[in-house]
Amino acid sequence: MIARAETDQVTKFYLPAIDSSTHNAMLMLEEKYPGKCMAMMGLHPCSVKADYLKELALVETWLAKRQFPAVGEIGLDYYWDKTFAAEQMDAFKIQMQWALQYKIPVVIHTRNAMAETITAVKEYAHKGLKGIFHCFSGTGKDAEAIIAMGFYLGIGGVLTYKNSGIDKVVENIGIEHLVLETDAPYLSPVPFRGKRNESSYLKYVADKLAAIKNISVDDVAAVTTANAEKIFGM
């Protein structure tokens, strides 16, 4: 998959952390592809359960031990389960504070919780926190609020879906606020919708964005890559 992605000019891979059950596999992948695969560190909102403080302690240990390009994925997910909504908010805020402390950006996951997420981020954005709202799927108003905080919108395969509405939102957003992403293995772009996603499919998202913006794919690649470099400080 990495070879195929490189053939299609995807050369760097930011790996989202989930929880202690996947940290090691992620870090091993990074070790196998130095300079190509970059592990983030964080506790995903879907993994915030009764034991979340223990999970957070592990994240804190890792952040203190070595450099990471970002704290992520962190955020709020009220779609699957709201049992631990309060704990999710607590974990989210704690991890945003760590990102500030280590002067690194955050990669935010938000589902069925956009308003709560934007409100929570605002306080930290005022203190200089930067980052990405990954797999952005909000409204034009949400996008405006996110951009006003200096954050970027992560755009993936959903952009290619008929009736997703994201194409209309993206039409009105400057490309200087966007980064491309796959969310692989999820959210494969058309023509692979419903199949396992992989990084080489990023080109379909880039193609679609180029068509919406009426610019070349090369321009899409150049600007979104520069945005990513700015965020992750490469």
Ligand SMILES: [Zn+2]
């Ligand atoms: Zn996510």
